[in-house]
Amino acid sequence: MKKIYPLLIVFAIFPLIAEAQKVEIPIDTTITTNHTTIIKGKTISYKAIVGFQPVWNKERKPIASLSYTYYKRTDIKNDENRPLLISFNGGPGSASVWMHIAYTGPRILKIDDEGFPVQPYGIKTNPNSVLDVVDIVYVNPVNTGYSRMIPGEDGKMPEKKLFFGVNEDVKYLASWINTFVTRNNRWRSPKYLIGESYGTTRVSGLALELQNQHWMYLNGVILVSPTEIGFKFAGPVEVANRLPYFTAAAWYHKMLPAELQNKDLLEILPEVEEYTINTILPATIKSGYLEASKKEEIITKMAYYSGLSKKTIRQHNLEVPKSYFWKDLLRNKDGYTIGRLDSRYKGMDIKEAGDTPDYNSELTSWLHAFTPAINYYYSQELKFKTDIKYNMFGPVKPWDRKKDNFTGENLRSAMAMNANLHTMIQSGYYDGATTYFNAKYVMWQLNANGKLSDRLSFKGYRSGHMMYLRNEDLIQANEDIRVFIAKSSANINKGSKY
Structure with missing residues (x-):
């Protein structure tokens, strides 16, 4: 059972409420509580620190305050080799709530x-x-969670361009991580x-930024439901990769021909990937x-593999948009749409007519549960x-997307220069936004020279974008992280070398 002990530490520079009707953002604050829990049948003692740590400008003036939650196990005497996992969600305007209270953290929301x-x-x-x-430590970038920009002495807010861009995001977060690691030994x-x-x-960008600008060398990077991380595959590759x-998704909703439907999903997918x-x-x-x-032959086969009609595929010249698929797959069955992030x-x-769903059914469901849970x-x-x-x-x-095409290259460069750095990709088969096959494609691009195979791995799950919401996958995905950490930290005492 979990226990909450009395509040231990509160250091505040800015009060939360400075005066009536005015809410101030804490700049450098920690609140610590002690807890126990049971993980994999063993009792674990830990402390939870809800903190705010500043982002500074070149003059060492605070320009933002990032909120974070740090969980540290307290029942280990010698923790010099204890790993640290730094967790981010996406968006880019998303808080760290999703993996925090549904995946790796000690407390998760109540769902079925x-x-x-x-x-x-x-x-x-x-x-x-894990x-x-x-x-x-779960980190909220600027404007996510409780993190906010801080006005200067003149009362003006800093420029948004200091934070809201691919490179700016990586740069200030790397400095923030350096401070956090130093403060927490x-x-x-x-x-x-x-x-x-x-x-x-x-x-992916942080891996190289930390290494080159802060001389902080990582042991592992975990990519959950990855974007293209800069490896562009628009055009024919992106279109083909949808199948x-x-x-x-069609298999899950029982929309495939009986010959396929009677097989397990993992029996079918390798065949479709090759095709x-x-x-x-x-x-x-x-x-x-x-x-x-040949085109008609392919249309017939695509219909066989997708649950869509030959007419639909023909009318789209083989290029059926994913948004149309979400709208159309069940149109003539029960008239429902299917989710984008989790189908x-x-x-x-x-209206059952139309080319795209009215809303993201999965996101509505998630916000239904996550929002009250995190606030409570x-x-x-x-x-x-x-x-x-x-x-x-x-x-x-x-959001400034300049140099967005370099983050994957940054990760590949970091792995090339750091023989201890491993990468694991985790992806849900029913994710229609960042599909599992695109994730495999990303892994293949990372391994362009074929020499990183022993430090790259892919794990697939029978769920969607947040594969850990399904309990069976929650168990397996966390176990995969344990195995990844054990493998990537084995033999590190023998030196980082090829």
Whole structure:
């Protein structure tokens, strides 16, 4: 059972409420509570620190304050080799709430075994948390969670361009991490970054930035539901790569022919992947110059693998948009749409006609459960009480995408220069936004010279973008992190060398 002990530490530079009707952002504050939990059948003691740590400008003046939650195991006497996991979500305007209270943290929200919201809302023990093997800090970039920009002495806010861009995001977060590691005496620790969705772009860039600008060498990077991380595959490659995802989602909803439907998903996907690479890709490249008989043969096969009609595929010239797929797959069955980030979820549009769903059914379901859970958790269990709004999604536009195409190259360069650095990719088969096959493609591009195979791995799960919401995948995905940490930290005492 989890226990909450009395509040131990509160250091505040700025009060949360300086005067009536005015809410101030803490700049350098920590609130610590002590807890126990049970992970994998063993009792674990830990402390939870809800903190605010500043971002400084060149004059060492605070220009932003980032909120974070740091979990540190307290029942280990010698922790010099204890790993540290630094966790980011994506967006880029998303808080760290998702992986914090649904994946790796010691407390997770109450949902059913498939990830759907249940009431009353709340929090429960996570018996699968990786806190048994690694300390974890969940970081909220500017304007996410409780993190905000700080006005200067003249009362003016800093320029948004200092934070809201691919390179700016990586630069200030790397400096922030340096400060955190120094303050918490974690320089000796094996260090890991985990990012989800746009967070994979973020941690890929951070791997090289930390290494080159802060001389902080990582042991591992975990990419959860990765974006393209700069490896551009628009055009024929992106179009062709849709098919394996179409197959997975159609299989889940029992929309495939009986011959396929009666097989297990993992029996089908390798066959579809091969067909995608060897047939769909060259056909998409050839486009309108494809022989009519060959095109009709491919249309028939695509319908067989996707659950879509031949007419639909023909009308789209083999290029069925994913948004149309979400709208059309079940149109003539029960009239529901399917989710973008997790296609197991159904939605209901006002009209069954149309080209795209009215809303993201999975996101609505997630916010249903996450928002009350995180607000309750901070105020009641972690003892952080405030009138600051917790931004599940914060305003970060316009986001500067310059050099977005370098983050994957940055990760590849970091791995080339650091023989201890490993990367693991985790992806859900039913994710229609950052598909599992695109994730495999990203892994292949990272390994362009073929020499990183022993330090790259892919793990797939029978769920969507946040694969850990399904209990069976929550168990397996956390176990995969444990194995990854053990493998990537083995033999590090023998030196970083080829």
